[in-house]
Amino acid sequence: MTAFVRSRLSGWLVLGLALVCAAVARPASAQTQTHPADPLAIYYGNTIVCGRTHSGNDLCHVWFYRDGKMVIFDQGGLHPAHYKVFSYRKSGAISVCMYWNDDHTTQPADLIEQPQPLPVRGPMPKLPGKDPGRVCINDPTGRTTCRMVPDVSVLPADQQAIAHDSMGQRWQGGMCYPYREDVKPGAVWLEWDDPAPSQDGGDKVWFLAGHH
């Protein structure tokens, strides 16, 4: 091989390697640019409202604080809670697990129940089966998966206990939801990647400016 050919080949080799390096490096740098240092930064000082998919009736309000504490309020009252940020999901949303600080609601036993509107598509269906329950399991990546079981007695003992958990117990153990970064206060969207969908497999999410 002549010196000329060798030098041309090494030139092409350098160029090829540079292109490969650029291609490999690109997704990493894009990823760094896509995700902020604090994935929940946009949520501090603002409010997430979770609502029924079709009727839009709100079910809960969520406030995150920078120090890992949070407040959730709903039909059951005002709940002190804390949260943990996990990994990004394929959708680009970050997994956040939220934990009530205790397993009960602090509400008077003799509070008069207020009338509730019916959801647009009728009342929530009663779970079928002999001893129905819901088993929610959190995986190490920060994803909660809930499944309905028609007969809790056929489950392994550890899952039977989970299936009979009260709402407070379930939330004390943590419920994980995806939080999008590409949103600004004022946005409204439907979230289908939901562990415990309130109605028709999803939740309506309202992102409000300020604490509301």
Add this chain to the structure above:
Amino acid sequence: MKKLLTLVLLALALGLAPKARAQTVGAENFFNNTIYYQNQKTLVSGALWLDPDGTYIVYFNRGGQKIMPQSAAGPFQFEGREGTYTTRIVGKDTEACLKPDTSTPFTYYTEKDGEVFAGTDCYALPALAVGTSEIKTLPDGKSYKFWLLAGR
């Protein structure tokens, strides 16, 4: 020069110290507990948390709404607010003077409706022992039931 610096530092310390110390005398019974309340006519209910550092959080459940939220402006069934407060003694009552954060762009329907603890005002705190309740008519004629619940 040194004297001037000392004076400036002293002035700063004197100026900042009162702001940092919250006036919460008389509210001790409510720290780490929950004041619950319900308007006996509208059935709007809610909870108030008072903290020793002079901050508070208030929550309302307005009940099922006939009109569902049309935009991010609501109206929503639940409303929550936070802010700062100071206490003052008026006769036999301890009042909490609430200053909610007013930087949010929304209408708080509970404030518009004059619900207790909803706006910027001084409110008499219920004189309750933990675990007890009372029905009280407020100066504006509205009747509320108040509970003082242990914990949060």
